[in-house]
Amino acid sequence: MERVIMGNHAASYGAQLARAQVIAAYPITPQTQIIEMLSEFCADGRLNAKFITVESEHSAMAATIGAATAGARTFTATSSHGLALMHEMLHWAAGARLPIVMAEVNRAMGPGWSIWTDQNDSLSQRDTGWMQVYCESNQEVLDSVIQGYKIAETVLLPLMIVIDAFVLSHTSEAVDIPDIATVDRFLPPRKAQYKLDVTTPHAFGGLVTPSHYMEMRYKMQKAMEEALGVMEDVDREFQQIFGRSYGLLEEYRMDDAEVVLVTSGTITSTAREVIDSLREEGQRIGLLKMRVFRPFPTERARNALACAQKIAVIDRNISFGQGGIFAQEVRSALYDAGTRTPLFNFIVGLGGRDVTPTSLRNIATFIFEHETPPEDIIWWEVNK
């Protein structure tokens, strides 16, 4: 069924179709519509689930962990400071190997207060053990939620679907909402192998001494590595049933590209337009969409960028004292390639500053005019 819906509601439909059983969430702009729609679904029976209106995001994740440990399929959503408040529990969810799926609306961190889009909130959590998928369209949001459960419940790690604030969360697009019977075929109910069960009592999450802790962490990393293959398998299966697939990353017009823009989130869809326009002008420029950030698809990224002569990573975030985070990770992936391709790191759009086609075009021009990056970090359209 095709509907014009906002990005947030796409996430709600995703959770509904996936038959989430327990939802514990706390409102924060610009996530609120996700949970408001789910509240209605639960109240009127369109979704058979328990909705817990917790009193903070930290409690939201704690309650979600509780429900997941008891074997339920769970869902939550947050943004920015809410995600930051959950930080302790994000570590817990991953260490507890719980297949929680969460919608994370990228929003800038205060002070000053900002409700607009920025990637620092989600990227600050990149070490917690959560898988991270950055979405470009409302359809992708809905589909990623459904895929997300299958992936998470296979590798036993939690997964967050990242959605740009307002640009994606509040923008309406046409979305194909699959019928639930089809989704059921793709995604059966969760069968938790390890759970709280009075018939086979276990203790979960207790003290682990140095003798055993590293092995558990090793297994988490292994699960992350395994997730790369699992994501591709799930994506392929999704393609067969629903006719859509997304991949870990997407190469757009990169076959003979000399310059490659590396983007994530909604900047990607703006960039497609700019790439097309520049191509018409004869520029050999391509676009690499980074969709899955965790686990980082190192080998695939390295292969995709092998032939590029200049790489420009567009970061709507910054790790203070170092640089753009996507740039760090891409640079790191390229280290073993031995190519030393010049890599330009552009910091754009922090705090929701609009990244227009003109901005991107100007970035492209800048790259054409420079052999190597003049600075480690190139702050774009900032009044210095």
Place this chain on the structure above:
Amino acid sequence: MSTDLVRPRESVKPETIPEEEYMFSGHAACPGCGGALAMRHALKALGEKTIVVIPASCWSIIAGAFPSNALQVPLMHTAFATGGAAAAGISAALQMQGDTETTVLTWAGDGGTFDIGIQALSGAAERNEDFIYACYDNEAYMNTGIQRSSATPWGAWTTTTPVSKFKQEPKKDIVGIMVAHRIPYAATASVAYLEDLVYKFRKAKSIRGTKFIHILAPCPPGWKSEPSQSIKIARLAVQSKVFPLYEVEKGEKYTVNVWPEKPRPVREYLQLQGRFRHLSAVDLETIQHNVDCAWEELVKKAKESGTC
């Protein structure tokens, strides 16, 4: 004449304490730990269909290191502040599974209840989540080495309220706070009155909604007391009215469970604990006065409730 005769209590075996054990030996509690004994009997009361949630506290360690478990029932460890929230999640999952028999029990220390955990507890209570929240209160952050909490009583030494500036604030009235949420059931319990403790857990299990039980748990290392005296100290706490045993139903009806026949002066309770050794005679009088006033308030409420 025979109707005047009352069987002496000491002659009657505690028939109301169930025989089955749900806690194993070999757990890591200190010798004489009130919190360990309280858990043992709470689980006896609740039985095998119980899921225990333990936020960071002594019991996070007592329960044993991986791969051991000290309990015969499922147990989920959780972060310090989350006792109320984690239980809410488990309770929701059980409801989705159609399980109406399993009890969710949060077993938190005073830190995880009075301080860092109070938000999650209050949130869960306001939503009337269906679980039992038990606080085993040893009156300080004992697991991290005896630092003060808002449950530490006035006058006590802790590592963060040293003798030269002992705790100046009164103990938070946690039961009063929970009663203000109008939850169906709130009560205090003591390891020196185990039949009463078992009765209260059983009663809590039979009620839907949020139930709160506050247990005084003597801690020999933290209270600087002899391990062998833990039960005696707990008993004196009740007999000196420092820790009265009572229940509050639906936030209104107060019932006092133990009326000390020969109330003891608080001094007798305090002098068994090194953490109070530095107190002067005037300090003791202050404590006695405060205890007496609090008792009068409680008795008044019980009278207004028509339970005595």
Place this chain on the structure above:
Amino acid sequence: MKDHPAAITEINLAHEAEMPPLPMSIGTTLVNKTGTWRYFRPFYEDKTPPCNNACPAGEDIVGYLALLKEGRYEEAWRLLTQENPFPGVCGRVCPHPCESECNRIELGGAVAIHTLERFLAGEAAARKLSFVAAQRIDEEPVVVIGAGPAGLACAYHLALWGHPVTVYEAAAKPGGMMRLIPPYRLPAHVLDREIANIEALGVRILTGQRLGGNLSWGALQHYQAVFLAVGQSRSRKLGIAGEKAEGVLSGIDFLARIERGEAVRLGRRVAIIGGGNTAMDAARTARRSGAEVTILYRRSRKEMPAAEAEITEAEEEGIAIHYLTAPVKIWTENSRVKELECIKMALGEPDASGRPRPVPLPGSEHRIPVDTILPALGQEADLSFLDETIQIAQGQIATDSATVTSRQGVFAGGDVATGYGTVAHAIGSGKRAALAIHHYLRGESLESFPPLSQAVHRAQKSLSPTVVRLENLNQDRLTFSARPSQRRLDAQTRQQSFDEVNLPLDEFTVRFEAERCFSCGICNACDTCLIHCPDVAIKRDGLGRYRIDYDYCKGCNICAVECPRDAMSTEEESKWKE
């Protein structure tokens, strides 16, 4: 504990494959033997209850009260009579030192042990219970002289060990001093039944056999062992003029005649001299014949050796007691007693007995008219039948603590050796003699004599000789519970009959009374230790008690402190000792 998959104790994580990918337990804390933490170990140690310790007959009082409490009357009676075959007698006439030592005194009053003893005797009679005969281990009989409490107790215990026993008794009926206790204190059928029970074990009692009379000392020489329990049959004389007149009859002789059914002409006014139980017995018996009875005692009421209840009951029955009064001379008429001249006394410094010496007050002489005088000034032993091989000291047969006399094979006990003067002590003495004789006959020396309070048959059990006092108990766990009052016949009825004065308690009250026993020093499986162990280290041992699992006991000793009755002790863990 259920046999859950989680309840496994052995965990082998050698292989990574066995490890769960998340911190989920796969075993229990039973692998952690916390017993290594211990500095002080608690252990179960039964100690001596004060009542058991005080009982002259060595009864296991706490033991039989525990059985009585549960309605197991036959077992209780058998446990009691394992030590003392005379519960019906002792339950009535013993001064119950057990009750004086009872730790319950300050918490509602001593347990009424004597009443419970009496109840059990009654139950045994009602159910017609008898002693179980033992296998004969010997063919040669042991001879006992005197069928009083000492002699019969000795015979009883020897019979239980399988020895044949013959008892020679001078009087027409067995019982000794027990026979002379008036029926309003000790009904004859009670005594008869308990003696018959002993005879039913095969003990031969031959009455009318007086040693030094028709039974010669020489005739006893060929027996392998002889126990002399002839008691103190001679009454002390008044030592005043007129003593030989008609109408002067020793209290003991008076009671003996009444017991035999002889008519004794008392006249209207009777004076009893003395302050002991015999004096009370004589006075109250005389009263029941309708006489005016006066007791004269040379000290004050406080020094009177008779039991307080006896004195009070005597007064209630209309008997006058003149304290600080001593007889000086008997005035006669026609060789018959007419008046008794007395003198008032004052209390001076303590004499050899420790009591204030009575000092006559000159000028206080006075006469009282009397028809009969019954002196009851105590008894002495008649040892005329002995030869020089038996040493005598201070008018009693000399023995060591094991009743052995100066002559091998001859033992002596009861009043003739100890002069103690109570039935219960005589029974204890007889039991001690039986133990000594039994070992002697087997050629064993009795190295150390177990304390009688531990009971002869329990001597094999490990019981600490430490006596438990009130300060040893956990008084936080004890409550006040009042002792029921003793119901008696009213004084009016009593004066006209020899019916038993003290009324029995009903069964309900008896069971309740047994529950008032704290079981001092003896574990009674109250579960206090079990429920208070924070480490679940105390388990039921399948035999009604508990065992401590020392693999896990951390030595907090809460169990030992909380035990209401001091049935546990603590010792330093051996690995920490020097």
